[in-house]
Amino acid sequence: MDRREFTKLLGSMGLALVPGKAAASHPHGPLADGVGVLVDTTVCIGCRKCEWACNRSNNLPEEELSSFESKAAFDSYRRPDASHYTVVNEFKPNGEAIWAKTQCMHCEDPACVSACIVSAFKKRSDGVVAYDLSRCLGCRYCILACPFQIPAYEYDNAFTPQVRKCTFCIERLDEGKAPACVSICPVECLTYGKREELIELAHRKIERNPDRYVDHVYGEHEVGGTSWLYLSSVPMTELGFPDLGTDAVPCVTETIQHSIFKNFIPPIALFAFLCQIMWLTREHGNSDDAEKSDTVDAYGGGDEGGTAS
Amino acid sequence: MIEAAPIRHKFFTRGVYVLLAIALFGAFFAAKRFLYGIGAISNLNDQYPWGIWIAIDVASGVALAAGGFTTAALAHIFHRHRYAALVRPALLTALLGYTFVALGLMVDLGRFYNIWHPIMPSMWSGHSVLFEVGICVMIYLTVLYIEFLPIAVERFMGRVGLPGLLGSLNGLIEFLLRLFDRTLSRVMALFIVAGVLLSCLHQSSLGALMVIVPYKMHPLWHTPVLPLLFLLSAITVGFPMVILESIWASRSFGRKPEMHLLSSMGKAVSVMLFVYFSFKLGDMIIRGTLPWLLQPSLEAFMYLLEIIGGVVVPAVMLMSPKIRHSVPGLLASALMVVLGVVLNRINVFITAYTPVYATERYFPAIGEIAVTAGLIATLILMYRVMVMVFPVLAVETEADRAIDGRRDTQKGPPIKIAALAGRRNQ
Numbered sequence: 048m049d050r051r052e053f054t055k056l057l058g059s060m061g062l063a064l065v066p067g068k069a070a071a072s073h074p075h076g077p078l079a080d081g082v083g084v085l086v087d088t089t090v091c092i093g094c095r096k097c098e099w100a101c102n103r104s105n106n107l108p109e110e111e112l113s114s115f116e117s118k119a120a121f122d123s124y125r126r127p128d129a130s131h132y133t134v135v136n137e138f139k140p141n142g143e144a145i146w147a148k149t150q151c152m153h154c155e156d157p158a159c160v161s162a163c164i165v166s167a168f169k170k171r172s173d174g175v176v177a178y179d180l181s182r183c184l185g186c187r188y189c190i191l192a193c194p195f196q197i198p199a200y201e202y203d204n205a206f207t208p209q210v211r212k213c214t215f216c217i218e219r220l221d222e223g224k225a226p227a228c229v230s231i232c233p234v235e236c237l238t239y240g241k242r243e244e245l246i247e248l249a250h251r252k253i254e255r256n257p258d259r260y261v262d263h264v265y266g267e268h269e270v271g272g273t274s275w276l277y278l279s280s281v282p283m284t285e286l287g288f289p290d291l292g293t294d295a296v297p298c299v300t301e302t303i304q305h306s307i308f309k310n311f312i313p314p315i316a317l318f319a320f321l322c323q324i325m326w327l328t329r330e331h332g333n334s335d336d337a338e339k340s341d342t343v344d345a346y347g348g349g350d351e352g353g354t355a356s
Numbered sequence: 357m358i359e360a361a362p363i364r365h366k367f368f369t370r371g372v373y374v375l376l377a378i379a380l381f382g383a384f385f386a387a388k389r390f391l392y393g394i395g396a397i398s399n400l401n402d403q404y405p406w407g408i409w410i411a412i413d414v415a416s417g418v419a420l421a422a423g424g425f426t427t428a429a430l431a432h433i434f435h436r437h438r439y440a441a442l443v444r445p446a447l448l449t450a451l452l453g454y455t456f457v458a459l460g461l462m463v464d465l466g467r468f469y470n471i472w473h474p475i476m477p478s479m480w481s482g483h484s485v486l487f488e489v490g491i492c493v494m495i496y497l498t499v500l501y502i503e504f505l506p507i508a509v510e511r512f513m514g515r516v517g518l519p520g521l522l523g524s525l526n527g528l529i530e531f532l533l534r535l536f537d538r539t540l541s542r543v544m545a546l547f548i549v550a551g552v553l554l555s556c557l558h559q560s561s562l563g564a565l566m567v568i569v570p571y572k573m574h575p576l577w578h579t580p581v582l583p584l585l586f587l588l589s590a591i592t593v594g595f596p597m598v599i600l601e602s603i604w605a606s607r608s609f610g611r612k613p614e615m616h617l618l619s620s621m622g623k624a625v626s627v628m629l630f631v632y633f634s635f636k637l638g639d640m641i642i643r644g645t646l647p648w649l650l651q652p653s654l655e656a657f658m659y660l661l662e663i664i665g666g667v668v669v670p671a672v673m674l675m676s677p678k679i680r681h682s683v684p685g686l687l688a689s690a691l692m693v694v695l696g697v698v699l700n701r702i703n704v705f706i707t708a709y710t711p712v713y714a715t716e717r718y719f720p721a722i723g724e725i726a727v728t729a730g731l732i733a734t735l736i737l738m739y740r741v742m743v744m745v746f747p748v749l750a751v752e753t754e755a756d757r758a759i760d761g762r763r764d765t766q767k768g769p770p771i772k773i774a775a776l777a778g779r780r781n782q
Contacts (some may be wrong), residue, residue: 126380128402128714158568161446165470165487167478187405188486192568196712198464199402202395208466243736289712291571299580300485302565314553320462320550321433328435 078155081174083242083266083274084218084229085249086148088260088286090236093137093146095120096229097237101133101150124287127151129199129211133228139284148228148237148287149199151176151197152266152297159198161297167210174274175215176241180200183210192249194289194296196269215274231239242274249278271295309334360747362511365609367744373731382730385723386463392464395549396724403711404718411705412728413460415562416698417453419590424450425555426498426594432548439617441750444507444596445605448748451550454493456735463727485564492558495752499551506544507746509537539767559590566704575645576659577708581635588635592628593697594669596690605743611752616780619680619681625693626674629748633667656705666696702713 069329095115100108107130109115126149133150153176154340160168167182169227190198201208218225223238224230238245249264265283266273269291277283284290299333309314385397388764394400400407427446431439462468473479481487513533570578579585599618606613640646649656654780670692677734678686684701719727743749 124713126402160482162568164481164484164490165473165476166481166484182470182473182479183467184470185468186486187400187466188484188565190402190405191456191572191709194569194712195570200405201393202398202400203393204466205389205391205393208393263709270712279716287713289571295360296568296570297483299464299570300564301483303564303567303580304483304485304488304561307560308482314557317556318549318553321429321552322545324544325433325435325549328433 057320076184078170078172078174078242079240080172081155082240083174083245083276084226084247085238085240085278086276087236087238087252088145088147088279090234091135091146091148092225092234092236093118093121093135093144094233095135096231096233097148098133099134099225101213102131103133104213104219107131118130127199127212128199129209131202132211132213136287138286140165140281142307145280145286147277147283147288149287150228150275152215153215154193154270155272155274156270156295158192158194158270161301162188163212164188171217173220175217175220176274177214178210178212179219180209190294196289206341242259242276247275254276261333266291269276271298320340359751360441360507360640360749361751362747362750363609363744367740367742369608370738371608372444372740375737377417377575379730379737382726382728382733388729389463394464396760397721397727399718399721403705403714404709406705406709407718408702408706408720408724408728409460409464411702412698413464413731414457414701415701416560417460417707418455418562419593419697420597420694420723421450421453421457421553422559422590422594423596423597424453425552427598428503428548429552432545433552439621442598442602442617442749444748445743446594446599447500447503447740448471448746449597449601451497451504452735452742454497454500456731457493458497460728460731483684485561485568489561489565490560492554492561495553496551496558496578499547499554501553502540502547505697506540507748509533511685511746524777531770540776549583555590556587556657560584560587562586563704567668569709572646572653572710572712574708574710576640576655577704579639579643581639582704585632585635585639588626588628588632589678589697592625593633593693595625595628596693599625599686599690599738600694603683603690605749606738609743609749611749612724614750615681615683617668618686619677620678622674622686622689625669625690628675629667629671629693636667655707662696662699662703666692666699670696680773691718697781 057150070283091248098113099109099112099115101107101111106324109130122133125131127134133148135146138145138147155170155174155175157168157176160166160170162168164186165182165184167179169177169179171177176222187200187202187210189210190196190200198210198212200210216224216228219226227238229237238248240248244266246267249267251261253260253264260278261282263282263344265277265279266275271294277288279286389397398407398409398468423446427443431443432437458471461471465776474481474487475494512532516530516533517523518526518529560583562581563584566573566578567580567582599621602618603613605611649659670689673679673685673689673692674684679689709718
């Protein structure tokens, strides 16, 4: 009897672990009021002024503007790191150079926010994914979880390392200004505004110039949507961006988590069930010492070890 | 009632010196980490933020400590009292295992001094799998120490005699021990059940940790049922750990392992291995990932090594009564299960992990290996200290000695198989 019940319980636990179809692909976002930036890679001239402005605005090293004028940086593919929140890379998919800026995408349903053990990452109501250093304990699960491989860590700092990534220039945003990179861009490759309006704008641009763009706004639906959106003449995967589905990354884990802990009923039920077994088998045990051989397996050996009777 | 007593044995042996050396080597690198940062002694970077400190120290450490809750469940929830002799050593292994998980984390966490943050209600993060793991592990570690209290009471009640200044505490400690003695036995059952529940929760959640990286994980391992597979493998590895630890401790202290108990555990392990294997196989068939095994790659090789070497072969070996009842046979198959689970955790957290912009594959640096090895060596030494201070290992009864015919009181030569074969028919 117990055995059958136990199997049933395991079965239902197993079922709970398989996320149902009912699970929304957007557990949280997209936000109605969120801001974003539209990057039109067909306009970018690869001047790297955004990198310079970012470093200056966020007090990162390499302050000299002249050091950003060198094109040698394009010789190898670069990633953002603990002292560079954004980098521009050069690609030549069809012979002609295309430049693409990379930084935190500020996802609508961010994996880092879902992963963080102490809620050091938060999705603000304006769409910014913000980091609160005072909570962080440096487990780096956010870095592991990010599908864009964006957060970076100060591995050589022994006592006060931080997770580093694009801040969306929160202070500037709170003052009503655009992010530093957007403000400095000399060719208006970057457009800052309400995310919903940017998506409309992007689709209008594609409609007006169908030959100029691939008919896809990267970030509109990727991993449930991102605040940063991209337009380009080639698929974004050719510009170093990952090929991602439309489901938000955290939805499977959060579905599992919330089914196991639904109102704490499953854990309490398991607790009660174990107590019940403990109570029901209490008599059986006393005679167990006298058991003749060790051929009965440790769990009571199936039918011959049945306990409830 | 099982009678246990502290082991009377020489502490320093050649093996102990070797372990001390390994521990010191690890301590050197740990010191370097606290002076110069994680980057100074590890190959961790923004591509691979987690390495063997998570895969081995934490994930494998927690899995291998599962013997504590499976043995407690067997003896106290399912009331198989003849296994009671194995409960205390398994409890001690779990207690030390989880303590060293916490110690290992202190090296891995960038801001280790904030390790207590998850306790603060203002920082609770119900959406985070890691939060659930962290909270469960913290509570379970507390439960393990509570479960260990009666052993401390048994050892020191009426015998508290701290020297010097600490002597003023003698009365208080004595009072606490007597208080525990009166109260604990009435509520211990609840703690034991809570321990089993907490174990089920966090053992499975450890697997859920990697579900969040669908785009960065090899399809052979990435599945939404990872939590279930982690729970099943943890339950499976519990008894093999008890077997290993019992045989090794017996060898080291020149005792006889409780082969009649261990062999029947071995039989159960065989069944559990087949259950685990069928879940693994079923998951692969449903997800259609079997073709990945046919492609020659490191991933396919590691997967097959894990499944064949760590699951299929020991499962078949343990089916044979002859192997099950021989010390080397049981030891070998238990070791294979344990290494198989460790390999599974390494595979899930390292082999399967493929960063989006990987420039080279992660391999642990000498410093990472040294710290992990040092922690394991220290854990084994602590086990030795604990069983010599506390009544953990069961006293060998007159009957046991009579059965064995002879008893090696000093150094333990390899246990004679013939003697054990005779014993099993008793």
